[in-house]
Amino acid sequence: MSAKVIQDYDVVVVGGGNAGLVAALSAAETPGTKIAVLEAAPKEERGGNSRFAGAIFRVVHNGSSDIFPLVHETMAKDKDRVTIGPYTREMYARDMLKTSKGYCDKEKMEVMFDHSLEVVQWMHSKGVKWQLTLSKFYDETKIHGDGEKINMHAGGCLMAKHEGVGLTDDIWAAVEEKSDSITPFYGHPVVDLLATGDTVHGVRVRLRDTFLDFKGQVILACGGFEASPRLRRQFLGEGWDLVIVRGTRFNTGRMMEKAIAAGAGDTGHFGGCHATPQDIQAPKVGDLRVTDKMSRYSYPYSVMVNLDGHRFMDEGENQFGLTYAKTGGAIGRQPGATAYQIFDQKTLHLLEPRYSTATPIIADTMEELADKIGVAKMEFLNTIRTFNDATQPGEFNPFKLDGLNTGDKLAMPKSNWAIPLDKAPFVAYGVTCGITFTYAGLKTDDEARVLNNEGLVMSNLYAVGEISGGFFAFNYPGGAGLTKGAVFGKIAGKAAAEAAKSDQTVVIRNN
Numbered sequence: 001m002s003a004k005v006i007q008d009y010d011v012v013v014v015g016g017g018n019a020g021l022v023a024a025l026s027a028a029e030t031p032g033t034k035i036a037v038l039e040a041a042p043k044e045e046r047g048g049n050s051r052f053a054g055a056i057f058r059v060v061h062n063g064s065s066d067i068f069p070l071v072h073e074t075m076a077k078d079k080d081r082v083t084i085g086p087y088t089r090e091m092y093a094r095d096m097l098k099t100s101k102g103y104c105d106k107e108k109m110e111v112m113f114d115h116s117l118e119v120v121q122w123m124h125s126k127g128v129k130w131q132l133t134l135s136k137f138y139d140e141t142k143i144h145g146d147g148e149k150i151n152m153h154a155g156g157c158l159m160a161k162h163e164g165v166g167l168t169d170d171i172w173a174a175v176e177e178k179s180d181s182i183t184p185f186y187g188h189p190v191v192d193l194l195a196t197g198d199t200v201h202g203v204r205v206r207l208r209d210t211f212l213d214f215k216g217q218v219i220l221a222c223g224g225f226e227a228s229p230r231l232r233r234q235f236l237g238e239g240w241d242l243v244i245v246r247g248t249r250f251n252t253g254r255m256m257e258k259a260i261a262a263g264a265g266d267t268g269h270f271g272g273c274h275a276t277p278q279d280i281q282a283p284k285v286g287d288l289r290v291t292d293k294m295s296r297y298s299y300p301y302s303v304m305v306n307l308d309g310h311r312f313m314d315e316g317e318n319q320f321g322l323t324y325a326k327t328g329g330a331i332g333r334q335p336g337a338t339a340y341q342i343f344d345q346k347t348l349h350l351l352e353p354r355y356s357t358a359t360p361i362i363a364d365t366m367e368e369l370a371d372k373i374g375v376a377k378m379e380f381l382n383t384i385r386t387f388n389d390a391t392q393p394g395e396f397n398p399f400k401l402d403g404l405n406t407g408d409k410l411a412m413p414k415s416n417w418a419i420p421l422d423k424a425p426f427v428a429y430g431v432t433c434g435i436t437f438t439y440a441g442l443k444t445d446d447e448a449r450v451l452n453n454e455g456l457v458m459s460n461l462y463a464v465g466e467i468s469g470g471f472f473a474f475n476y477p478g479g480a481g482l483t484k485g486a487v488f489g490k491i492a493g494k495a496a497a498e499a500a501k502s503d504q505t506v507v508i509r510n511n
Ligand SMILES: Cc1cc2nc3c(=O)[nH]c(=O)nc-3n(C[C@H](O)[C@H](O)[C@H](O)COP(=O)(O)OP(=O)(O)OC[C@H]3O[C@@H](n4cnc5c(N)ncnc54)[C@H](O)[C@@H]3O)c2cc1C
Pocket: 014, 015, 016, 017, 018, 019, 020, 038, 039, 040, 041, 046, 047, 048, 049, 050, 051, 052, 053, 054, 055, 056, 057, 058, 188, 189, 190, 191, 221, 222, 223, 224, 246, 247, 248, 250, 251, 252, 253, 254, 255, 291, 292, 436, 437, 464, 465, 466, 467, 478, 479, 480, 481, 482, 483, 485
């Protein structure tokens, strides 16, 4: 069946998540630009992974003087409760380099630092509302006294109001306000690129009984390949085909594969992904009724054991925001892809409020707890005993790396927050691995242009958000994904609109 050309656009954005919508809004700033946003999901499921997100944006900033003006008026009281220090580009670079073991794309990382604050300010000007991350990771009422100032973690202090749902509602609203220039098409899965050699002319959409061709500068913003069991098995390895998918079911990596088949270069940590501890009862694929409420990130204050009763990772290696993205994978490698986070009464008040969606298993003794959770009992009791024996005196401080560690007594140390589990009742939470997004994808330059296999720019093709690879590897500093998508989405939207208006654009019409 031959494709029917319905219309020419200046810019065709594939995917309506954070990166794609920012790209569309940015393109719309060039007067007269006609933009199509092609979204595979129906309208009710629009927003991609961005809608499921906690929507923390990690940006370079100078502290409260930069952050406070962004906080929405309805959350203004929060400002009186906190102090926020600067998060410098050196701090951001340290966190990116450490989490990626040096494998992150350093040039693009610098571009992200340059534009990170500016992009959230720009999104603010487009109607995105912001708040502080207060009450997201701790129930402050259980921790801080009335009037006590809370010293917020500078890297993770800012998020969209009402998290990913609020973020995507706000940017979709901004897009809908630009109906003179931006046209969204829901239920329009893009299945191929239209190209002649390295020159891209548009994309092909598959509908029920026909294909539709959309011509224009193409911005691919259709996420990673995390929702494809086939590609997960192929690239991430055994067992990954069966893990929980935390976000949208539509990010299947098809356009990454098609672009590569058309000559685009690929890059990044194909064997790595962002995956986190999820409640053992979490839905198999992201459910918009719970979004990210099934995440379980209070493990630094726990002892985590597998079904064999053994510890398998350093729960206190660093703040959770710098370890959670690799902790899912560590759990996924355990028998039955299952682990239990064990707390005692000394740390229960530190649990994230979202643990309220879990069913805790509670016991007065460790023996009883072992029976209830079904781990190998003797090994479990031995693990807890040797862990408790390895703990050392010192001051426990949950809000900084307190250095309370197990010394060299354990093969698997705990580097911070190592205090004995000795205050009953004991409480266990079952967790498994949930994939968030993949790290590898298309090769792009600093201007988000896709490079071909030989490293040359492919005409009229951009890739932004998680479909562009090489930015993260092994692990990830929380909040960098959305910032990366927004920064490069804005760059790509502007560049694509300008290219469409310039004489140099290569768009073959009416073939
Ligand atoms: C539960 C959860 C919590 C998270 N929390 C945070 C956080 O707090 N901070 C942070 O920085 N990151 C967070 N992330 C990661 C973050 O959501 C992603 O980095 C970000 O959403 C990626 O944006 P994107 O625009 O690239 O992709 P998406 O937002 O996933 O958008 C991709 C869009 O493309 C569409 N699509 C896919 N294939 C096609 C096709 N062939 N044709 C047409 N459309 C297609 C999809 O339907 C989707 O709408 C979280 C993710 C999850 C799942």
